[in-house]
Amino acid sequence: MKFETVLLLCVLCFFVSCKKEIPASIKLKVEFEDKLKKELPRVYSIAVYKNGKIFKTFNRFEKPYIRKEIDLDSLSNGTYKFVYMNFLNQTVQKSVEVKENKVYNISIYPDSSDYTSLINKSFVSNLSENQQVEFYYESVGCFHSFEGSFVVTKKANAYYIKSRTISKKLNKKELDLIIKMECELDLLQDGGCTTSDYYVVKFGKNEKEFHDRTCAWQGWTNMFKQINIKS
DSSP states (O other): OOHHHHHHHHHHHHHHHHOOOOEEEEEEEESSSTTTSSSOOOOOOOEEETTTTTEEEESSSSSBBSSSSSEEEESSSSHHHHHHHEETTEEEEEEEEOOSSSSSEEEEOOTOOOOOOGGGOOOOGGGGOOOOOEEEEEOOSSEEEEEEEEEEEEETEEEEEEEETEEEEEOOHHHHHEEEEEEEEOOOOOOOOOOOEEEEEEEEEEEEEEOOSSSSSSSSHHHHHHTTOOO
């Protein structure tokens, strides 16, 4: 082997041995499950735990601030858990196991909830032929008041919505959005917002009432936007 080749191999080995390994990092995205919304969701605090102990806290109004993307750099191995409140004021957590030096990408969705266990109890899900479910809504705040209502009816194995003077047949996605809103009403927690949203859901002789003071969920408004009719 020529001297120049040996020298080149030695130089390469030197640089490889001196190359620093990039430590692990987590890139956390704070975003809406509804991809039409691009703004930063209203989250007030995200607590980060490492192996069960508080590691760092991000806040809406204090440094370090909550941003659309949060980077945690130079991390050692361990279990990192992100704890926050979703729009229904439920405590939600998401964990990631850091085992090697790489970038871990995770996302949290404050507008998301797990309501699947409530679908079978939904009035709309249990509609029989020619039955209907009535929804009533009232929102009162310091500078506004609003009332709305709509009816979901099942006819000939199809579902229809009527709101004020508007009536349309619902596709599966639109029907699922209404069922989601109804189920999430059962998940509402107490809130301290000055705006109070009041819901009544009627199905025959059965009636449910709910109050929303979260100032973030906005189930009625979001549902109507997604099914594209005026409330």
